Amino acid sequence: xxxxxxxxxxxxxxxxxxxxxxxxxxxxxxxxxxxxxxxxxxxxxxxxxxxxxxxxxxxxxxxxxxxxxxxxxxxxxxxxxxxxxxxxxxxxxxxxxxxxxxxxxxxxxxxxxxxxxxxxxxxxxxxxxxxxxxxxxxxxxxxxxxxxxxxxxxxxxxxxxxxxxxxxxxxxxxxxxxxxxxxxxxxxxxxxxxxxxxxxxxxxxxxxxxxxxxxxxxxxxxxxxxxxxxxxxxxxxxxxxxxxxxxxxxxxxxxxxxxxxxxxxxxxxxxxxxxxxxxxxxxxxxxxxxxxxxxxxxxxxxxxxxxxxxxxxxxxxxxxxxxxxxxxxxxxxxxxxxxxxxxxxxxxxxxxxxxxxxxxxxxxxxxxxxxxxxxxxxxxxxxxxxxxxxxxxxxxxxxxxxxxxxxxxxxxxxxxxxxxxxxxxxxxxxxxxxxxxxxxxxxxxxxxxxxxxxxxxxxxxxxxxxxxxxxxxxxxxxxxxxxxxxxxxxxxxxxxxxxxxxxxxxxxxxxxxxxxxxxx
Numbered sequence: 001x002x003x004x005x006x007x008x009x010x011x012x013x014x015x016x017x018x019x020x021x022x023x024x025x026x027x028x029x030x031x032x033x034x035x036x037x038x039x040x041x042x043x044x045x046x047x048x049x050x051x052x053x054x055x056x057x058x059x060x061x062x063x064x065x066x067x068x069x070x071x072x073x074x075x076x077x078x079x080x081x082x083x084x085x086x087x088x089x090x091x092x093x094x095x096x097x098x099x100x101x102x103x104x105x106x107x108x109x110x111x112x113x114x115x116x117x118x119x120x121x122x123x124x125x126x127x128x129x130x131x132x133x134x135x136x137x138x139x140x141x142x143x144x145x146x147x148x149x150x151x152x153x154x155x156x157x158x159x160x161x162x163x164x165x166x167x168x169x170x171x172x173x174x175x176x177x178x179x180x181x182x183x184x185x186x187x188x189x190x191x192x193x194x195x196x197x198x199x200x201x202x203x204x205x206x207x208x209x210x211x212x213x214x215x216x217x218x219x220x221x222x223x224x225x226x227x228x229x230x231x232x233x234x235x236x237x238x239x240x241x242x243x244x245x246x247x248x249x250x251x252x253x254x255x256x257x258x259x260x261x262x263x264x265x266x267x268x269x270x271x272x273x274x275x276x277x278x279x280x281x282x283x284x285x286x287x288x289x290x291x292x293x294x295x296x297x298x299x300x301x302x303x304x305x306x307x308x309x310x311x312x313x314x315x316x317x318x319x320x321x322x323x324x325x326x327x328x329x330x331x332x333x334x335x336x337x338x339x340x341x342x343x344x345x346x347x348x349x350x351x352x353x354x355x356x357x358x359x360x361x362x363x364x365x366x367x368x369x370x371x372x373x374x375x376x377x378x379x380x381x382x383x384x385x386x387x388x389x390x391x392x393x394x395x396x397x398x399x400x401x402x403x404x405x406x407x408x409x410x411x412x413x414x415x416x417x418x419x420x421x422x423x424x425x426x427x428x429x430x431x432x433x434x435x436x437x438x439x440x441x442x443x444x445x446x447x448x449x450x451x452x453x454x455x456x457x458x459x460x461x462x463x464x465x466x467x468x469x470x471x472x473x474x475x476x477x478x479x480x481x482x483x484x485x486x487x488x489x490x491x492x493x494x495x496x497x498x499x500x501x502x503x504x505x506x507x508x509x510x511x512x513x514x515x516x517x518x519x520x
Contacts, residue, residue, distance in 0.1 A: 049144065049272040049405050050378070051328040053263075053319070054397065055312060056106065056276075057373075058099065058153060058204075058283035061338030063356025064305050065373045073352040074302045075295070078313035079375065082332060085384050086377030087427055091391040094336045095416070097362055097369035097463055098442045099204060100155050102335040102394055103278065104129055107136045107156070107193060109398030109414025111438060114517065119444030124203045125177050126157040127170035128188030135413035137398045139194030141274045144405050149262045150190040152200045152255050152278035158213070159188030177209050177241070182221035186213050195276070199258045205251055205280040208240025212254070220244055234286035234300035234343055249287040251280050256311045260318040267322035277315065281308040284341050298352055301342050326379045329404065331397065334372040337362045340464055359491045363442040363463030365456045366491055370439050378404075378424055386427035391449070392420050393437050400424075415518035436509055438519060443469050448510045453499075454491070455506040456481040482506075 063069040066076045067083035068090075095105035100121035101112030108130060115129055122129060130136065138148040160177075161184025162168045169175040190198035199214050210226055212219040220243030228239030237248055259277045266273035281304060288295070288303035292310070296302030312332065319325040338344045338354035339362040347354060360366025374392065376382055395416045402409050403421035418434050436450040445462030448455050459477035460467030467474035482496040482503055496503050513519040 052274045055332045057334045059339040060334035061354035063353045069356045076309040087382045087386045089374040092374030105395040109417030125175045129157040135410040147273040150195040150198045150276045153280045182218045206237035210242035237285040263318040329378040333374040360465045365447040365462040452486040
């Protein structure tokens with residue numbers, strides 16, 4: 001099923017996840033508590049450029065991570081140690097409150113609402129979202145001599161081959177996939193976006209059809225059928241066609257194994273590498289396995305977050321084992337806030353707030369929808385244990401890494417990206433920041449933030465938290481909301497009537513960003 005996996009890579013995963021609780025806990029403890037070092041033998045020649053690993057968790061909440069929430073009921077020793085070894089950003093945001101647009105922003109440095117996707121996400125049948133010829137994070141790094149690899153959840157559209165005599169439906173949400181020729185080439189994906197290799201799944205793990213794509217080929221055409229798990233359960237996924245060997249509960253292991261394999265291969269090669277690991281967890285289906293079942297008191301949600309943290313530990317251990325950790329810059333973040341579909345409301349009475357005290361959740365304009373954990377470890381550069389309060393957005397990663405490697409961002413690219421490289425070197429520095437940052441909800445509503453002021457261009461959440469768009473609860477509310485995040489971080493007091501000049505200023509600024517095609 002996973003082509004190009006070395007026996008070592010498979011062995012790492014089998015040992016960690018399936019050899020029993022004692023070995024798994026020992027492996028986790030060794031990473032989570034050991035001092036950061038690179039004492040293992042290494043074959044990779046030294047390079048002036050760091051290797052770069054960007055890990056994007058899926059629906060991981062700000063309050064799920066112990067480094068961000070001392071009251072979290074989920075053990076996250078790997079992320080906690082990473083925060084101790086590097087820089088923890090406390091005011092970091094996904095550019096959208098849902099999956100696809102955040103991925104677009106990360107890889108292009110551009111707000112996704114400038115693309116054809118004005119709300120929601122793409123589905124498995126969706127066509128390529130990143131425009132042909134657009135510079136991406138991967139293409140920029142490849143131009144600098146980096147080997148570029150993508151592993152995991154793509155969710156930015158693919159240009160599927162069409163069965164003879166069939167009519168393609170590439171735009172209908174949850175549209176038919178009967179027209180797809182799974183034996184044909186899969187173009188318009190990661191390889192077209194600047195990656196040298198890809199292994200992963202087309203979209204979210206709860207979206208049919210269930211196949212792995214390796215490069216530009218489907219590994220196993222979906223000749224089997226998975227029954228699915230009904231909506232409302234943490235293990236929810238839609239019924240549909242699947243590759244004969246595809247098992248949703250194994251995906252976290254398979255993707256981790258491929259990431260380890262990439263690291264191992266490239267540690268022996270000349271030149272630096274860039275690994276983009278887009279985890280499919282802890283998004284639904286939440287299907288913890290092995291010793292992670294019952295790991296927490298929070299059921300599948302907590303157990304699966306713990307397993308996600310452990311999978312990250314396997315990847316970071318691979319950097320240490322191959323002796324390249326000290327020459328590798330690591331970024332770990334989440335694509336949006338925690339998902340209501342995971343049952344986060346039921347966790348509150350148990351004492352766990354997945355949003356970490358912020359209002360709202362995934363889908364929403366409120367802070368809980370887009371304020372995310374964001375940790376950077378850059379050995380020898382970023383100060384261990386530092387806390388950065390400078391606001392950053394996922395779109396900023398492209399220009400930041402351009403500064404790190406000395407690349408010139410092509411003209412007309414990364415229109416909404418501002419480098420935060422300076423604060424990695426000096427977290428106390430008041431680095432150049434956005435004039436303002438823009439957030440976007442699942443329903444296509446906008447919010448704009450400038451310093452303490454945040455304006456929501458919606459009477460409610462703009463997503464799925466009350467007041468939801470079009471609801472009776474929302475009717476009669478003011479059309480906009482203005483919050484002072486310094487005085488009211490939980491967004492409880494709408495100040496739009498008291499500060500009309502601030503409302504007008506932010507509205508004009510957003511309109512200028514929309515009109516000009518850039519925000520920097």
